[in-house]
Amino acid sequence: MILIYLIFFFLVLRFAVTLFNFISNPKLTKSAKKYDDLVSILIPARNEQDDILNLLNSISAQNYPNYEVIVLDDNSTDQTFQLCQDFSDQNKRFKVIAGKPLPEDWLGKNFACYQLAQAAKGRYLIFLDADETVMDGLINNAIHRMKAGNLALLSLFTDQIMKTWGERLVVPLMHYVLLNLLPLRLVKLSSNPSFSAASGQFMMFDAANYRINQWHEQVKHQVVEDVEIMKLVKSSSYTGEALLANGYVYCRMYKSFDESVNGFSKNFFAGFNNNVFGLFFYLLLVVISPIASFFFLSTELVLFALSLIVLSRVMISLSARQNVLQNVLLHPLQLLCMVFISVISVKKHFTKTVIWKGRAIRK
Incomplete structure (x- = not known):
């Protein structure tokens, strides 16, 4: 139960990060001033x-x-x-x-x-x-x-x-x-x-x-x-x-x-500094924790967790100018794709088989 509540805590923390990004609105804005630098x-x-x-x-x-x-x-x-x-x-x-x-x-x-x-x-x-x-x-x-x-x-x-x-x-x-x-x-x-x-x-x-x-x-x-x-x-x-x-x-x-999976798997593991534990911990928090919540948390907490996940997906989609409904409905499948990409990315790293645009990427 300690692990489950720890995972739940990180779910709330990630929601707080998403909310901060949504409210702070970190976007390139229009300037009224004109420039002519080369x-x-x-x-x-x-x-x-x-x-x-x-x-x-x-x-x-x-x-x-x-x-x-x-x-x-x-x-x-x-x-x-x-x-x-x-x-x-x-x-x-x-x-x-x-x-x-x-x-x-x-x-x-x-x-x-x-x-x-x-x-x-x-x-x-x-x-x-x-x-x-x-x-x-x-x-x-x-x-x-x-x-x-x-x-x-x-x-x-x-x-x-x-x-x-x-x-x-x-x-x-x-x-x-x-x-x-x-x-x-x-x-x-x-x-x-x-x-x-x-x-x-x-x-x-x-x-x-x-x-x-x-x-x-x-x-x-x-x-x-x-x-x-x-x-x-x-x-x-x-x-x-x-x-x-x-x-x-x-x-x-x-x-x-296929192109998307191949492209993301090229550097997804590298984004976690090629650290298997770090990647696994992230997947534990993002993918496994929502599933675990159904079995170990009360109905109220499960609904609360689902609300945080859906609201996060809505805010991120709006910030990224993406289709909100599609991302909310596809979210479970997107997370499964993340796991799939992670496995392929780790495999490519350790077998040194990363190929991009006809070149082997030497790590």
Whole structure:
């Protein structure tokens, strides 16, 4: 019974975290002030022929006066380079460069971002993934946030586009884990590196600070490089902030259940520092505790626990701009998918069989 009530206590604690995130509303907001600093938008791309033009077109529609766009073709085997070259020929702010061969001690995306930063000229560096869409106002609003907070790094958790039921079972887990575990405002307000979160889908750096610290080089072998960079930023006494994109950046990460599982299992275990006990404890709290409550708690406490779970799911869905009813109804299946992904992620780690975009990820 002590264990059950301990689990119940953590359920209440996680609800409190979710409530704090919902009330504090950690989102990128609109700025009335206009800026004209040179911004370098940097896009690592490997076999992205199906998505890259959508991103480039959305950037070209930005009503911002001073930016450059550099796409690095990371040794693609499809038409990514040619599509970007053709687009650049018609849009002079854009250019595409060919990536160098991947060194033995680097992971692919980290090395691509490192090369892009060397080619950039901007006052600020924005790293985007190729499968995203950006909305007008993003650049100006992000610069305002950087200046107002004297930030070395601003990271945004993008709004997720989900078109298949397989995606809806897996992709919402990203915001669920984030907003149910971490008070997002503490990324900026606390100097403790333990309160770190970031998304590689949008990473904006002060360029001068980046060139001094070479953040991607420092995490060249890290799978969860975005979070590791935020930890380094904070441990170096700089200020970083992580916010929800609030409709300014959209991303369709995966296009099926299999893609979603494969993508999340690539780094899910790494997100728990490859600690089996830590991952198991999290699954115990999030998945096993609601089931246990039916057998060991009174009817009143069971209803109370279910109310906390449903309310948490509602608040997280609203914060992430996701379908509330779908997430509430699919929540039990989403948690089962989390367990499934966890098992696969642990297996891939210990058997060293993590493959992404045709490359083995060496951990």
